[in-house]
Amino acid sequence: MTVPATAAVQLTGVRLDRGGRTILRDLDLVVPRGSITAVLGPSGTGKSTLLAALTGELVPAAGEVRVFGQSVPQGSRDLLEMRKGIGVLLQGNGLLTDLSVAENVALPLRAHTRLPEPLLQRLVAMKLNAVGLRAAADLYPRELSGGMARRVALARALALDPPLMLYDEPLTGLDPIASGVIMSLIRRLSRSLGLTSIIVSHHVRETLPIADQAVVIANGGIVFDGTPAQLESSEDPLLRQFLHGEPDGPIPFEGAVPRTRAAGAHA
Ligand SMILES: Nc1ncnc2c1ncn2[C@@H]1O[C@H](COP(=O)(O)OP(=O)(O)OP(=O)(O)O)[C@@H](O)[C@H]1O
Ligand SMILES: [Mg+2]
Numbered sequence: 001m002t003v004p005a006t007a008a009v010q011l012t013g014v015r016l017d018r019g020g021r022t023i024l025r026d027l028d029l030v031v032p033r034g035s036i037t038a039v040l041g042p043s044g045t046g047k048s049t050l051l052a053a054l055t056g057e058l059v060p061a062a063g064e065v066r067v068f069g070q071s072v073p074q075g076s077r078d079l080l081e082m083r084k085g086i087g088v089l090l091q092g093n094g095l096l097t098d099l100s101v102a103e104n105v106a107l108p109l110r111a112h113t114r115l116p117e118p119l120l121q122r123l124v125a126m127k128l129n130a131v132g133l134r135a136a137a138d139l140y141p142r143e144l145s146g147g148m149a150r151r152v153a154l155a156r157a158l159a160l161d162p163p164l165m166l167y168d169e170p171l172t173g174l175d176p177i178a179s180g181v182i183m184s185l186i187r188r189l190s191r192s193l194g195l196t197s198i199i200v201s202h203h204v205r206e207t208l209p210i211a212d213q214a215v216v217i218a219n220g221g222i223v224f225d226g227t228p229a230q231l232e233s234s235e236d237p238l239l240r241q242f243l244h245g246e247p248d249g250p251i252p253f254e255g256a257v258p259r260t261r262a263a264g265a266h267a
Contacts, residue, residue: 007066008033008164008196009054014063016049023049026221027063031213033163036190036197038207038228041217042242047200048091050217051166054198055086067164084112087162091169093153095141101128101152102137108159127155131185147178154185158193165190167199171206179206186210204243208232216242219250 007030014027023046031037041047052058053065056072056079065072067086073079095104105124109115115123128134131151141149150170157165167186171179187210190197201207208214208228216224216231216239224231224239231239241249 006033007031008035008068009198010066011053012064012066014053014065015061016046016053016058017061018049018058022061022220024217024221029215029222029225031196031198033068033196034190034194035212036187036199036210037213037215038211039198039200039215039217040202040204040207040242043202045217046220047202047217048168051088051168051198051200054166055083055088084160085162085164087157087160087165089150089153089157089165089167089170091172093141093149095149095153095156097141099140100137101133101139101141101144104141104152105156105159108156112160123159127158128152130158130189131155145178146173147175147181150174150178150182151185154182154189158189161193163195165195165197167197167201169201169203170199171201171203179203183207183210218242 009029009031011027011029014024015022016024016027027050039047039050049058053060054067054072056074059074067082070082073082096107099107102121102124105127106120109120109123125134125137128137131154133148133151133155136144136148136152141152144152170182170186174182183206186197186199189195199207199211208231211228214224214226214228214231215222218238224234224236231243234240238250
């Protein structure tokens, strides 16, 4: 652990339980500011659970989670304040169907600021412009394609200019072209706004190319932490099974949680 002073997110000895069961244990992780980190892993291994710990939705059973140097608060007022600095793109889009695109993007601004209406509308237009959807402001979610809806959700997540963005499976349900659009948007927005981005996904091929850091979760913990190139060249059977989508190997379909921590290539 060499960069705590510049870390956007730092996990130390974190254990996460859900429903009385330990989902993830011994999590040590540093996400440098301004980086794009891909959190990869098979379905059901705890990727969304990890994000829940970053937003304070799930309190760790052990260890500490820090966001921009501050321990994630448990009191609701402090937590709310911290949450303003975290943009979240959920596994579904979470758009409200009876609100227009513009009103969906305006939601966080209305909830957390008292901006005068004309300024608020200008900000909404800017966010929609950033995702290439300025012309869609007056449409309703049912009138959008899957890719467009995802981009609206992205604009809404960016509404408050959060320095940290969390993406939970941003490609689910999208075709390859829409996926490419979303990934290049995520990269462009991260770089141009200097955001720290954490992308949770099992779409390895689409996610790795835009990542600075790759983290693999399996078997109840972090089994890899390094650069995408280090991950691609790993000889570890578990990582190879995951990367190449092989059905047989060290990743079981269910249950058992061995605690090997392979290839800990901390950059
Ligand atoms: N609210 C909850 N209560 C109890 N168990 C839960 C809860 N949420 C998730 N789990 C369990 O935690 C484990 C990890 O779930 P999680 O949703 O974090 O996985 P995931 O890696 O995000 O999967 P996917 O790729 O399918 O989204 C699963 O076994 C799941 O059943
Ligand atoms: Mg998930």
